[in-house]
Amino acid sequence: MRLSCALILSFALAGTGAVGAAALDAPHTLHRTRTQHLVESHRGPHAVAHSTRHVPAHAAANASPAPAHVSRRHGARVGSGAATIRRASLHGRHRYYERFTASSFATSDEFAADITTGEDPIVRQAAIDALGDMNGTAVVIDPSSGRILAMVNQKLALSPGAEPCSTIKITVAMAALSEGIVTRDTMVQLPGFRMNMTQALAKSNNLYFEELGRELGFERVRHYANQFGLGELAGWNIPGEQLGAYPEKAIPESEGGVGRMCSFGQGVSMTPLQLGAYVAALANGGTLYYLQHPTTPAEMAGFTPRVKRTLDIAKYVPDLQDGMAGAVEYGTARRLRSSFTELPVFGKTGTCSNEGTRFGWFASYSESPQGSLVTVFFLEGGRPTFGPRAAELTGAFYRNLWDHNYFVNKPVQATAAASQVTVPVDSTPAPAQGTIQ
Numbered sequence: 001m002r003l004s005c006a007l008i009l010s011f012a013l014a015g016t017g018a019v020g021a022a023a024l025d026a027p028h029t030l031h032r033t034r035t036q037h038l039v040e041s042h043r044g045p046h047a048v049a050h051s052t053r054h055v056p057a058h059a060a061a062n063a064s065p066a067p068a069h070v071s072r073r074h075g076a077r078v079g080s081g082a083a084t085i086r087r088a089s090l091h092g093r094h095r096y097y098e099r100f101t102a103s104s105f106a107t108s109d110e111f112a113a114d115i116t117t118g119e120d121p122i123v124r125q126a127a128i129d130a131l132g133d134m135n136g137t138a139v140v141i142d143p144s145s146g147r148i149l150a151m152v153n154q155k156l157a158l159s160p161g162a163e164p165c166s167t168i169k170i171t172v173a174m175a176a177l178s179e180g181i182v183t184r185d186t187m188v189q190l191p192g193f194r195m196n197m198t199q200a201l202a203k204s205n206n207l208y209f210e211e212l213g214r215e216l217g218f219e220r221v222r223h224y225a226n227q228f229g230l231g232e233l234a235g236w237n238i239p240g241e242q243l244g245a246y247p248e249k250a251i252p253e254s255e256g257g258v259g260r261m262c263s264f265g266q267g268v269s270m271t272p273l274q275l276g277a278y279v280a281a282l283a284n285g286g287t288l289y290y291l292q293h294p295t296t297p298a299e300m301a302g303f304t305p306r307v308k309r310t311l312d313i314a315k316y317v318p319d320l321q322d323g324m325a326g327a328v329e330y331g332t333a334r335r336l337r338s339s340f341t342e343l344p345v346f347g348k349t350g351t352c353s354n355e356g357t358r359f360g361w362f363a364s365y366s367e368s369p370q371g372s373l374v375t376v377f378f379l380e381g382g383r384p385t386f387g388p389r390a391a392e393l394t395g396a397f398y399r400n401l402w403d404h405n406y407f408v409n410k411p412v413q414a415t416a417a418a419s420q421v422t423v424p425v426d427s428t429p430a431p432a433q434g435t436i437q
Contacts, residue, residue, distance in 0.1 A: 104381025118294030146289025165350030201323025213262025349387030
């Protein structure tokens, strides 16, 4: 039986052995009390992640080096160029130590093959310095236009992606807000406790988002995921970009069904570019741009933003922001604040693993008088790799920019999508139930 370790932790602390069909009640009071129902570790590299693989209790606690014949990156994914769904492996009820075979650290210049002609050199260097020797990629986007300012380790950034882990929660939250199932302050009754969206996003609670997923149902969940850009290329003619996949049907109930898909994205493959494009739409109030990565002087001179579709989400973004701010200030992403406190940052972490490889995600956007930046840090590796570590690296990235006076010297950018000269692309009509246009 597949069961997330986060779910097990919530069961144990809630004093119940199974999740029933919890009803929603909606007293609109905001409770910011600290909950013990954590679903994502942020206490250090040895904390247990969202989803791990069941191994015998006598397995070694520490990761062993990857064999020489095993690709550190994504050899199992890239070969055919086709989309490959990366499923997180899970474990049973007994405590154990997962054994990782992938390395969290780069052993060569991962960035040597990157094409950097059209990138912002200050932003790129800040991202490289933040990544250090970690095995991962960093993508930085201007949300007012969809232009990629830096894409470090482009081979990984453009790969078929991986399970989104808990970053899937920000798409599910927006779907539930758009459908009127909950507001930011609606208290959702779960086994042994209640929680609202702000708390659930900040602490990345699986039970809360499993309940939202069941209330929405797979068809609505999939509709919104597709509208937000999952399951389709995020870029406009970006050479080498590969496609993440969103399934045509829910995973079996024996594996958790739509609830598990909504708590940490089981069965879904998402790329850093897809996540970055969606977070950019949150940052700019609803314009989903095609991401563009100019690589020649001609492309730089002729750059024009291209709109993929317009999302009717602006009125719900503040509700989502509260929880994403909570993640940074006191939740799973609070490591970011260990190095950077000067600007507001809104983000979401994600941690899960697949057959000896752990994934660590952190997607965020910042606010400054000069406009927003969107960042996606995605890490692959072993025990030192997890979502809060990606958040910590993002803090180092912002610190690097701040120390180089980037936000002072950067020209003020337009913050309203309507102020941009864009090339629109017709959107797919939403069903009557939805609010996406």
